[in-house]
Amino acid sequence: MNEQLICTGCGVKIQTENPEELGFAPASSLEKEVAVCQRCFRLKNYNEIQDVSLTDDDFLKILNELGNKDALIVKIVDIFDFNGSWLPGIQRFAGKNPVLLIGNKADLVPKSVKQRKLIDWMKKESRELGLNPIDVFLVSAAKGHHIKEAAAAIDEYRNGKDVYIVGCTNVGKSTFINRIIKEVTGEGDIITTSHFPGTTLDMIEIPLEDGKAIVDTPGIINHHQMAHYVDKRDLKYITPKKEIKPKVYQLNEQQTLFFGGLARFDYLSGGRRSFPCYIPNEINIHRTKLENADELYKNHAGEMLTPPRREQMDTFPELVRHEFTIKEAKTDVVFSGLGWVTVNDVGAIIAAFVPKGVHVMLRRSLI
Ligand code: GDP
Known part of the structure; x- marks a missing residue:
């Protein structure tokens, strides 16, 4: 490829080597007239969010931007790997914005464990880790459990503002967002991508009725995870x-x-x-x-x-x-x-x- 192609969806430079990095498109797809990266292609055609790898600096930029927004921050953790999937310092990054904490993969926890007890445990642990969440939910994105309740709470707490969804990789953020998209918008070609100011990172925006959006941020890599x-x-x-x-x-x-x-x-x-x-x-x-x-x-x-x-x-x-x-x-x-x-x-x-x-x-x- 001599000339540098740019994705018409999100504006990243297209590359054909690494499927996991930003801007990947299969070489065969580039013979068509309009170049789009695979991520935008899947988003547009299947309403599906895909993960990309970014550097730690990029993640830091994303987190640093959160405090400048007037938004609800939704932080997703994996309940089975609570501490491993924690984003340290999130309260500081969120600035004055409220943080709603969502524990995903509740279906993995033995059925004998009471939801209420687990939610109380999450509240206590988060406080000890320096986060004071506005509310805590336990869901299974894969099974669709408690997604309706979480979606309703997001809508209530956002109070007419944008929503930023953050989480480290593998917590099930994409699965969760794909569920939420169906919940808040029904199906349809409604997702747009947008650039994050000050970085080349594309954020994914799911427009809401009032002109605001749910914004998916790239999954952050916690290097100490197994x-x-x-x-x-x-x-x-x-x-x-x-x-x-x-x-x-x-x-x-x-x-x-x-x-x-x-x-x-x-x-x-x-x-x-x-x-x-x-x-x-x-x-x-x-x-x-x-x-x-x-x-x-x-x-x-x-x-x-x-x-x-x-x-x-x-x-x-x-x-x-x-x-x-x-x-x-x-x-x-x-x-x-x-x-x-x-x-x-x-x-x-x-x-x-x-x-x-x-x-x-x-x-x-x-x-
Ligand atoms: P992301 O990297 O945070 O976007 O995570 P993905 O949505 O790609 O999910 C990571 C892995 O966790 C996949 O193997 C999913 O199938 C799995 N997963 C996602 N949500 C759930 C859930 O609610 N329960 C279980 N058991 N697995 C889940």
């Missing part, structure tokens, strides 16, 4: 589609659990206890004696302990050990983007291992 270390073909194992059923392990001191080859849990001391593991059903849990654990990982990561895949092992980050003494009854040990293990008893000493770069943390038990 998803970035898993082969694309294996993402399905850590992006569960069905209710997570906890697997309960009775452990003696000095026993180890491996979650595939992605994480490891050592029970060091505290007597024989049971440990509910909220890990996607598709991930194999392997129990062994602590004294054999290092050797087992060395010899079997990438095959028996998988994902990661064997061919990834050369570049897969080493597992890093984090030791904790449990101070509160019912504490979750969270492996960011993978799941958690609940430790019921005060005084237990455990070690959690995750690939270097991935977060591990303790929190008040979610369930």
Whole structure:
């Protein structure tokens, strides 16, 4: 391609190499007269929002712009990866604008857990993370649960203003917006794209009846999420589609659990206890004696302990050990983007291992 083509939809430079980057269009599509990037094509023809990769600087620009708007900010998190999908500093970025918090993927949470309890938990956690949301909702974008209520609340709280939807990648932001589009506008060719002032980023606008818009911002990448270390073909194992059923392990001191080859849990001391593991059903849990654990990982990561895949092992980050003494009854040990293990008893000493770069943390038990 000699001459630089520009997408007639959003104005980005068209490229034909990387389907995940901004401006991608398949080379064959460019033989037609009007050049559009794949993202605009899908948006226009199927009302479908697609993710693109951006640099961290771009994301920062987006966040920094939010405070200059007079708008309602809707922040989406993945309830199964609450902290991993949190956008730190969102209250500061939002400025004086109210923030409505939406927890998505409620369908993954065991059915025995009460909605109300989970919403209260989200409120408490967000306050501790420095956010004072105007309201909190729990939805399943995939299943369509509570989308109507969320849409109605957005309409009420926006109070005649624009709405900016933010979230990190993989929280289900696109799925949510695609649902909302149907909810607020019915179907139809109503989406337009617009440029974000000061950047080359295109925002996606869904016009509302009163001349305002719902604006989709690009999904922000949280680098400490497990998803970035898993082969694309294996993402399905850590992006569960069905209710997570906890697997309960009775452990003696000095026993180890491996979650595939992605994480490891050592029970060091505290007597024989049971440990509910909220890990996607598709991930194999392997129990062994602590004294054999290092050797087992060395010899079997990438095959028996998988994902990661064997061919990834050369570049897969080493597992890093984090030791904790449990101070509160019912504490979750969270492996960011993978799941958690609940430790019921005060005084237990455990070690959690995750690939270097991935977060591990303790929190008040979610369930
Ligand atoms: P985005 O990157 O935030 O735009 O997220 P997507 O909408 O592309 O969704 C990311 C992944 O989460 C996909 O595999 C979706 O199928 C899945 N997903 C989205 N919403 C839900 C939900 O409500 N429940 C479940 N279980 N999965 C969901």
